[in-house]
Amino acid sequence: MSAIAEETIQPCPECGSEIRGDSRFTLWCTACDWNVDPAAPQPEAGRLERAGRELARRHGEQLLAEMLSGSDARPRRDASAVAATVLAAAVHGITVALAVGGAWCLVAGWGGAGIVAGLVLLALAWLLAPRPGRLPEGRPVLLRADAPELFALVDDVARAVGTPSVHAIVVNGSINAAVTTYGIRGRRLLVLGMPLWEILTPEERIALLGHELAHYANGDLRNGLVVGSAVRSLTVWHDIIRPLPQPSGLELIVNALYVLPRLLIGGLLVLLLRLTSRAGIRAEYLADRLAARTASTPAAVGLMDRLLVAESLGVWLRTEANRAALRGPRSSRNAADRADELWERLTAYVASIPEHEYERQRRAGARRGHQVDATHPPTHLRRASLLAGQPEAADAADAAAVTPEAHKGDLIAAELATARTEVARRLLRGALDD
Numbered sequence: 001m002s003a004i005a006e007e008t009i010q011p012c013p014e015c016g017s018e019i020r021g022d023s024r025f026t027l028w029c030t031a032c033d034w035n036v037d038p039a040a041p042q043p044e045a046g047r048l049e050r051a052g053r054e055l056a057r058r059h060g061e062q063l064l065a066e067m068l069s070g071s072d073a074r075p076r077r078d079a080s081a082v083a084a085t086v087l088a089a090a091v092h093g094i095t096v097a098l099a100v101g102g103a104w105c106l107v108a109g110w111g112g113a114g115i116v117a118g119l120v121l122l123a124l125a126w127l128l129a130p131r132p133g134r135l136p137e138g139r140p141v142l143l144r145a146d147a148p149e150l151f152a153l154v155d156d157v158a159r160a161v162g163t164p165s166v167h168a169i170v171v172n173g174s175i176n177a178a179v180t181t182y183g184i185r186g187r188r189l190l191v192l193g194m195p196l197w198e199i200l201t202p203e204e205r206i207a208l209l210g211h212e213l214a215h216y217a218n219g220d221l222r223n224g225l226v227v228g229s230a231v232r233s234l235t236v237w238h239d240i241i242r243p244l245p246q247p248s249g250l251e252l253i254v255n256a257l258y259v260l261p262r263l264l265i266g267g268l269l270v271l272l273l274r275l276t277s278r279a280g281i282r283a284e285y286l287a288d289r290l291a292a293r294t295a296s297t298p299a300a301v302g303l304m305d306r307l308l309v310a311e312s313l314g315v316w317l318r319t320e321a322n323r324a325a326l327r328g329p330r331s332s333r334n335a336a337d338r339a340d341e342l343w344e345r346l347t348a349y350v351a352s353i354p355e356h357e358y359e360r361q362r363r364a365g366a367r368r369g370h371q372v373d374a375t376h377p378p379t380h381l382r383r384a385s386l387l388a389g390q391p392e393a394a395d396a397a398d399a400a401a402v403t404p405e406a407h408k409g410d411l412i413a414a415e416l417a418t419a420r421t422e423v424a425r426r427l428l429r430g431a432l433d434d
Contacts, residue, residue, distance in 0.1 A: 025357045037364035059281040060377025064385050067285060081221055084275035087268070088230030092130070095233060099125035128236055130229030133182040135168065135189070140419035142169040147415035149408050154190065157209040160294040160401035163217040166190045171419040173317075173427045175310040179212045186225075188216065194416075194423040195313060198343050199306060199350040202404030203299035210294035210402075211303070214287035221276045222375065234269045238262065281377045288382050294401045297386055304383050308361040309353060316349055321430040339424035 010019050012029035021027045028035040102121030105114040135141055144151045150169065158165040166179070167187040174193035182189050190212060200208060221227045241262050243255040292300040320342060366380040376382070 059278045060381045064381050080275045088227040091230040095128045128233045132184050140171045149411040156402045158213050161214045161290045173423045203295050204303045206402050207291040207295035207299040207303045210291035211287045214290040218283040222280050237265045296400045305358050324428040339421045342424045
């Protein structure tokens, strides 16, 4: 996709209004919304994905109405949260029962049959047992000594949202960001998608950090040890008893035996989603508000607009990878130069996206209910929540809790230089991270 605007003027086939647009993007009519969303919606991954998105949409609308009416939206433990914790504990109880049963079978022996049964039960318990997260392999990992200025910025944002900072930062090729934990001690990890980081303004980067770190402060049950690991266990069970493809006669019988347990496990997963969805959506709204308070409302809203074009950026990156593959291997020096140039071309492309394309994405997103994923409320509702609330730091930059400093931005860029080159090389090889 070229970064050079190509203006096109034509009448709207529906209402006759003049359409002015950039031929690189979808031409649409602002007067009647003709062609505002020409692409067919992408099919969902499955029943659980559809259920999660529907719950996020419904609870997103309900909570937005409550927040705009002045109701208290702070995180709280309600009956659903308690029920989710009890259900998750029961799931873990099954894992414990498998381990105890396996140990008992090993001790009993039963002429060798007990040993086989015990090993099987212990293997299942080991497979389903909650495990601490680990640092991702094959991705640049930054510790405090590697990037002191970046960590100083993250520390400032963490203080602004009222939570301890992170212990490590992983840089990957996703058009996203996230927080999680790793290790037995539950150390905090920030995952930064370099394509997203590169296209944001300094203020929007602070809003991104504020939103992600706010999840630690909000205590989202779905990210907690008890409920989060129970969801993982149920997901593993659900995958283990997936029907066998192209089954033979005996495998048909096995598939038939899988039906009832799979329905039960799927039902438990949907129930956990239902019990935790409202609290999770509330946490997302609160994270947006903390992001606005930390960076400013315009910065938080601008971040959401960037997320709306994430799919287009993914297409752009895959196109660049295809072009790199057609050029074939070159010297390592040229490869490094092309990697660094990728970010320049990406930022130039994003800077060339006209406002009418962002407006089209906003209107199309409202029609489709665009969501970052099944755990987030629809983006247009998040945007409406921010714009309807009290503007944060809209008029004076010094009113924001954290403000960018140009010279520190240059230092942070230098600290990220090696990681951004490595990520760019992966992207040029077609390795776009999810």
